[in-house]
Amino acid sequence: MRVTEQMRYDGVSTNLSQLSTRQAKAALEAQTGLHVNLPSDDPIAASELARLSASQSQITARRGSINAVRGDAELAESSLQQASDLLATAKDLAMQGANGDLGADERSSLALQVKDLHDHLVAVGNTKGTAGYLFGGSATDAQPFDTTGTFTGNDESHVVDIGNSTPTSVGASGAKAFTVAGGRDVFGDLDALYTALSTNDQAGVAATLGHLDSSRAQITNAQAAVGMTINKLDASDSILGALDLQASKRTEEVGSADPAKAYANLTQLNNALQQSISVSKTVLDLAAFKQF
Amino acid sequence: MAGLTQLLNVARDALTAQSYALNVTGQNISNASTPGYVRRVAQLETQNLGTQSGGGVVAAGLKRVTNDYIERREYQATGMSSAASSRDQTLASLEALFNDGGGTGLGAALSGVFASFSALASNPNDTTTRANVLSAASAFAERANQTGNTISQMQMDLKQKAQDTVDQVNQRAQEIAKLDLQIAQATMQGDDASDLKDQRTQKILNMSGLINTHTFTDGKGNTVVQVAGTTIVDGQHAGSLSLDLNADGSLKLLADQSGGGGSEITQFLTGGTLGGIKEARDKDIFDVSKQLNQFVFDVATAINTQHAAGVGADGSTGRNLFDVGPSTTAARDLQVSVDVFDHPDRIAAASNVFSLPGGSDNAVALSKIFDVPIASGGTRTASQAYGDLVGSVGSTRASAQRDVDTHKAILQQVTAMHQSESGVSLDEEMVNLTKFQSSYQAASKMIGVADQLMQTLLGTVGR
Numbered sequence: 109m110r111v112t113e114q115m116r117y118d119g120v121s122t123n124l125s126q127l128s129t130r131q132a133k134a135a136l137e138a139q140t141g142l143h144v145n146l147p148s149d150d151p152i153a154a155s156e157l158a159r160l161s162a163s164q165s166q167i168t169a170r171r172g173s174i175n176a177v178r179g180d181a182e183l184a185e186s187s188l189q190q191a192s193d194l195l196a197t198a199k200d201l202a203m204q205g206a207n208g209d210l211g212a213d214e215r216s217s218l219a220l221q222v223k224d225l226h227d228h229l230v231a232v233g234n235t236k237g238t239a240g241y242l243f244g245g246s247a248t249d250a251q252p253f254d255t256t257g258t259f260t261g262n263d264e265s266h267v268v269d270i271g272n273s274t275p276t277s278v279g280a281s282g283a284k285a286f287t288v289a290g291g292r293d294v295f296g297d298l299d300a301l302y303t304a305l306s307t308n309d310q311a312g313v314a315a316t317l318g319h320l321d322s323s324r325a326q327i328t329n330a331q332a333a334v335g336m337t338i339n340k341l342d343a344s345d346s347i348l349g350a351l352d353l354q355a356s357k358r359t360e361e362v363g364s365a366d367p368a369k370a371y372a373n374l375t376q377l378n379n380a381l382q383q384s385i386s387v388s389k390t391v392l393d394l395a396a397f398k399q400f
Numbered sequence: 401m402a403g404l405t406q407l408l409n410v411a412r413d414a415l416t417a418q419s420y421a422l423n424v425t426g427q428n429i430s431n432a433s434t435p436g437y438v439r440r441v442a443q444l445e446t447q448n449l450g451t452q453s454g455g456g457v458v459a460a461g462l463k464r465v466t467n468d469y470i471e472r473r474e475y476q477a478t479g480m481s482s483a484a485s486s487r488d489q490t491l492a493s494l495e496a497l498f499n500d501g502g503g504t505g506l507g508a509a510l511s512g513v514f515a516s517f518s519a520l521a522s523n524p525n526d527t528t529t530r531a532n533v534l535s536a537a538s539a540f541a542e543r544a545n546q547t548g549n550t551i552s553q554m555q556m557d558l559k560q561k562a563q564d565t566v567d568q569v570n571q572r573a574q575e576i577a578k579l580d581l582q583i584a585q586a587t588m589q590g591d592d593a594s595d596l597k598d599q600r601t602q603k604i605l606n607m608s609g610l611i612n613t614h615t616f617t618d619g620k621g622n623t624v625v626q627v628a629g630t631t632i633v634d635g636q637h638a639g640s641l642s643l644d645l646n647a648d649g650s651l652k653l654l655a656d657q658s659g660g661g662g663s664e665i666t667q668f669l670t671g672g673t674l675g676g677i678k679e680a681r682d683k684d685i686f687d688v689s690k691q692l693n694q695f696v697f698d699v700a701t702a703i704n705t706q707h708a709a710g711v712g713a714d715g716s717t718g719r720n721l722f723d724v725g726p727s728t729t730a731a732r733d734l735q736v737s738v739d740v741f742d743h744p745d746r747i748a749a750a751s752n753v754f755s756l757p758g759g760s761d762n763a764v765a766l767s768k769i770f771d772v773p774i775a776s777g778g779t780r781t782a783s784q785a786y787g788d789l790v791g792s793v794g795s796t797r798a799s800a801q802r803d804v805d806t807h808k809a810i811l812q813q814v815t816a817m818h819q820s821e822s823g824v825s826l827d828e829e830m831v832n833l834t835k836f837q838s839s840y841q842a843a844s845k846m847i848g849v850a851d852q853l854m855q856t857l858l859g860t861v862g863r
Contacts, residue, residue, distance in 0.1 A: 112823035113432055115816055122812055147495055147794025148801060155791025158500055158507050162783030165511030166770060169518040176522035239523045240758055246750070248525050248758030264755040267764050268521045275521075275764040 120388040127384050131377040138370040144363045153362045160359045167352045170271045174345045177268055177278045180237035181338050184280035187235040187242065188331035191285070191294075194229050195324040198222060198298055202320055205305045205313040212308040219305035226298045230257055233286055239266065243282025252282050257295025259287045270344040271351075278337050285330035294323040404857070407850045413456035414843035417444050420459035421836040425829050432824040436602030438464045439824045440594060464594045467821045470814065471601065472615060475608035477814040479671030481807040482609040486676025488800040491684060491793075493554060497547050498793045507786045509543040510699065512536040514770045520749050521763035525713065530744035534736060537721055541734045544696045548731025551689045555649070558681040562651055563643050565610050565674045569627060570640040572607040576600055576625060577638035584636065611641075612671030629668030630655040641665075650682040684796050690728075691789050695775055697730035699782050702774040703766065704737075710748025710762030712740075717753075719746055 136145055147154035204210065205218045233243050233253040240248025244261030252261030259282065266279030284290035297319040304312030421442035431437040440462040447455035500507045516529075516536035523529045579600040586593035604625060607613050611627045618624050622635030632639045632655075642662055644652040653669050654662030669675050704720040711717045719740055725733025740746040750759030775785035 110820045110823070110825055110828070112819050112825045114823045115819045118812070118815065118819070122808075142501070145501065146499055146797075147790050148797035149794075151791045151794030151798055154794045155787040158790040159783050159787035161500060162507055162511050162514075162770075162786065165508070166514055166518075166783075169511075169515035169767075172515070173518045173522045176519070240525050244758070246755035246758035246760075262754070264759055266758060267760050269518055269764045269767040275761065275768075 116391055116394075120391060124381075124384055124388060127377065127381050131374070131381050134370065134374040134377050137365045138367075138374045141365055141367065141370070142363055143365040157359060157363045160355050160362070164352060164355045164359070167271075167348050167355065170269060171345055171348050171352075173268045174270050174341045174348070176238065177266070178338065178341050180239055180242060181278055181280070181334055181341065183235060183237050184242045185331055185334045185338065187232050188280065188285060188327055188334060191229055191232045192324055192327045192331060194225050194232065195294070195298075195320055195327060198225050198301060199317065199320045199324065201225070201305075202301050202313055202316050205301070206310060206317065208310060210310075215305045215308045215310075215313070219302050222298060222302045222305060226257065226295065226302065227255075229286075229295065229298065230255060233257070233282060242280055243285060245279070245281065245283060253286070253295070257286075257299070259283060263289060270341065271348055272344065276337075276340065276344070278341065280330060280334045280337075284333075285327050290326045290330065292319060292323045292326050294326065297323045404850050404854050407853075408847060410456035411843045411846035411850060413447060413458060414846065415840060417442075417457040417459045418836045418840040418843060422833065422840065424462050425832045425836060428824045429826065429829045429833070432826055432829075436598050436605065437824065438466055438594070438598055438601070438822040441465055461592055462594065464592075464597060465822050466601075467818075468617075470818050470821055473814045474811075474818050475605060475613045475615065476671070477807065477811040478605060478608040479612040479675065481804075481811040482673050483612075483671045483676035483679070484800065484803040484807045486673045487680040487684070488676075488797070488804045490554070490558065490677070490680035491797045491800045494551070494685060494688060495793055495797045497550055498790050500790065506540075506543045506547055507783070507790070509536075509540040510782060510786065513540050513703070514767055517763055517767035520747065521760040521767060524749035524760040524763055525757040527744055530713070530747045530749070533721075533747050534740065534742075534744055537736050541722065541736055544692075544731045544734045547692060548689075548696075548729070548734075551685060551692070552732060555681055555685060555689075558677050558685075559643075559645070559651065562674055562677045562681070565672075565677065566641050566643045566653070569607060569610050569632070569674070570638075572603055572610070573625070573627075573632045573638040573640065576603050576607070576623075576633045577636050579603065580623060580633070581636040608672060610672045611674045612669065628653060628655075628665045628670070630663075630665050650686070651678050653678075680800075684800075688789070688793055688796070689731075691792060693730045693732075694727055695782075695785050695789055696734055697724060697727040698775040698785070700724040700730065700734055702769050702782075706762065706766050706769055707748050709751070710765070711750045711753050711756065711759070712743075712746040712748050713750075713757050714743075714745045715753050715756065716746055717748065719748065721747075 137143060144150050144153045144157060201218050201221055205215050210218075230253050234251040235242050241250065241252050241261070244250065244252030246264035246266065247261045248266075250260065253259055261282050263281055263283040265277040265281065267275035267277050270276050281290075286294045288296075297316060301313065301316040301320065303309075304316060421444060424440050424442040428439050442462050443460040444457050445460045447458040498505065513533075513536045516533040519529050520533050579596055583593045583596045583600065586596060600623070604613060604615060607625065607627065614626045616624050616626075618634075620635070623633070624631055624635070625633035627641070630639070630641075632641065640656045642654045642656055644654060646652050651666065652664055653666045653674070655665050656662045666678070669678055700722040701724055704722055704724065707721040708718050712719065720737045721740060723733070723735045723737045724730055749763040750756050751761035751765070752759065755761065770782050773779050773781055773784075775782055776788070780788065
C-alpha cells in the first residue's frame with residue numbers, strides 16, 4: 109500500500125482527535141465525579157437518575173410537610189395536657205365543694221375559681237398554631253370556642269400526604285376533645301359545677317365528680333390520639349429518611365464515577381496522549397524528502 | 401555524421417522528456433496538500449521511428465491516477481458520515497434541554513409543583529403557601545414552554561438549514577455541469593484537463609457531503625451525477641431540487657421538472673447533511689417533541705381534573721390550574737389558567753365548601769397524582785414518564801454518536817484507500833525527482849559526448 113503524506117497527517121490528526129476526545133471525557137468525569145454528565149453518557153442510568161431525583165424531591169417535600177405539621181401536633185398535645193390539668197384542678201375544687209362542712213360563701217369562692225378554669229379552658233381550646241386554630245377542625249380561621257365554651261368549629265380532619273397510601277389525619281379534634289361529639293360536653297360539665305357551687309348545691313357538686321372524670325378521660329384520649337399522630341409522623345419521617353438515604357446511595361451508584369477508576373483512566377489517557385503526540389512527531393519526521 | 405546527429409536528437413528529446421517529467425513531479429510536489437488533487441504520472445514512451453530501432457524518449461502526456469470505484473465509495477462514505485455528524489450535532493442541542501443535572505430542567509420544575517401541593521396540604525389557609533402553588537405551576541409552565549419553543553425553533557432552524565443545503569446542492573450542480581463543459585472543450589482542444597477534472601471530483605465530493613450522491617459515466621462518456629436517486633447533472637445539463645413541507649410539517653424534497661412542478665424524492669434521501677437534517681428533524685426531534693407534549697398534556701390534564709374537583713378558599717370550584725392546549729402542542733401552550741392566575745385564594749386545597757378554609761383533602765389528592773400512573777396511556781407515573789423521556793433522548797443521542805464513530809471510521813478507511821491510490825507521496829516524488837534529474841543530467845552528458853565526438857571528427861577531417 110502506498111503511504112502518502114496526507115495519509116500520515118490524516119492518521120495522526122484522527123488518532124489524536126479520538127484520543128483527545130476520550131481524554132476530555134475522562135477529565136470531565138474525574139473533575140465532576142459524575143459518570144453521567146449527559147443523558148447520552150448512559151441513557152438507562154440517566155433515566156433512572158431522573159426518576160430518583162423526582163423521588164428524592166417527593167421525599168423532601170413530604171418530610172417538609174411532616175416537619176410543618178409536627179409543631180402544631182406537639183402544641184395540640186401540650187394544650188390538651190393543660191386542659192387535662194385544668195379538669196384535674198376542677199375536680200379538686202368539686203371534691204372540696206362536695207364537702208358538707210363548707211358554707212355558701214366558701215362554695216361561692218370555689219365557683220369563682222371554676223369560672224377562671226372555664227375561661228382558661230376556653231383559651232386552651234382556642235390555641236392557635238402555624239396553620240390556624242388547632243381545635244376548630246377545618247375552620248382554622250376563627251376561634252372555635254366562644255366565651256361560654258360553645259363550639260363553633262367542625263370535626264373535619266386536617267390531612268396531609270406523608271407518603272402513606274391514604275392521606276394521614278394530623279389535626280387534633282376539638283369536637284371530640286371538648287364537646288359532646290366525644291361523649292361529654294366538657295364546658296357543660298364545668299358550667300354544671302360552677303352552677304352547683306354558685307347555688308350552694310352540695311349534691312349537685314357531688315354529681316359533677318363523675319362527669320368531670322369522664323371529661324378529663326375524654327381529653328386524655330384526645331391527647332393520646334395526638335400522641336399517636338406524632339408517633340406516626342415520626343415513624344413516617346424515619347421511613348422517608350431511610351428511603352432518602354437509599355435513593356442517595358442509588359444515585360451515587362448509578363450516577364457517580366468511581367474516583368480511583370476515573371483518576372486511573374485519566375492518567376492512562378494522559379500518558380497515551382503524550383505518547384501519541386511523541387509518536388506522531390516521529391511519524392511526521394519520517395518523510396524521506398527531509399533526508400535529501 | 402548521421403549517427404552523431406541522431407545521438408544529439410535523442411539527447412535533445414531526452415532533455416525535453418525528462419524536463420516534462422520533472423515538471424510533472426514538481427506539480428505533484430507543490431500540490432501535495434491541495435484538497436482534491438490527484439497525482440499525475442508523466443507518460444514517457446519510446447519515440448517511434450518507424451521500422452528503425454534506437455529512437456529516443458518522448459513525453460506522451462500525463463495520467464491522472466484515479467480509481468472510479470474508490471471515488472464512488474468515497475462519495476458514499478462522505479454522505480453517510482456527513483449525515484451522521486449533522487444528526488449528532490442537532491441532537492446535542494436537543495439533549496441539552498433534557499440534562500437535569502443542574503436541577504433546572506423540566507423534571508425539577510415538576511418536582512416543585514409536587515412540593516407546593518404537599519406544602520399546601522400542610523397549611524392550606526396560608527396565603528404564601530397558596531401563592532407558592534401558583535409560583536411552582538408557573539415555573540413548570542415556563543419550563544415546558546421554553547423546552548417546547550426551543551424544539552419548535554430548532555425545527556424551524558433546521559428547515560432553513562435544509563433550504564440552504566438544497567441551495568448549495570443546486571449551486572454545486574451548476575458548477576459541475578459548467579466544469580463538464582469546460583472539460584469537454586479542453587479535451588477537444590487536445591488538453592488533458594486534469595486540473596478541471598480534479599475540480600469536478602472535488603465538487604462532487606463536496607456535493608456528497610450535502611446529499612447522498614452517486615456518479616457514473618453514460619454511454620456517451622458524460623459524467624452523470626445522481627442525488628437522492630435522481631439525476632441532477634447529466635453532462636453539461638444541471639437540474640435542481642426544491643424543498644417544501646408536508647401537511648404534518650415534515651420536509652418534502654422535490655426534483656424540479658423542466659415543465660414546472662417537481663416529483664417527490666424524499667424517500668430516497670439517505671445521506672449528506674440534508675439526510676442528517678431530515679432524520680434529526682422529522683424523526684428524532686419529532687418523536688421527542690411528541691413524547692414531551694404528551695407528557696405535559698397528561699400531567700397538566702390530571703392536575704386540572706383534580707384541581708377542578710376541589711374548592712378554593714373563595715368557595716369556587718370547577719377551576720383548572722392550567723390552560724392546556726391540544727396534546728400536540730401542550731408544552732408550548734401550557735400556562736397557568738387565567739381563572740386562578742394572581743388569585744391564590746382560588747387554589748382548590750379543600751374538597752368541599754364545608755371544610756373551608758382549613759380543608760386539605762384536595763391538596764393531598766393533588767400531591768397523590770404523582771404516585772399514580774397518569775401518563776403514557778395511564779401506564780406510567782409522571783416521574784417515570786419523564787425518566788422515560790430523558791432516557792429516550794439519551795439513547796437517541798448515543799445512537800447518533802455511535803453512527804458518527806462508525807461512519808467516520810468507514811470514511812477514514814475509504815479516504816486512506818483513495819489517498820493510497822491518488823494521493824501524492826513526497827517520498828515517491830523525491831525519488832522521481834532524483835531519477836528524472838539524473839536522466840536529465842545523463843542526457844546533457846550525451847550532448848557533451850556527441851559534441852566532443854563531433855569536434856574530434858571535424859578536427860580529423862579538417863587536417
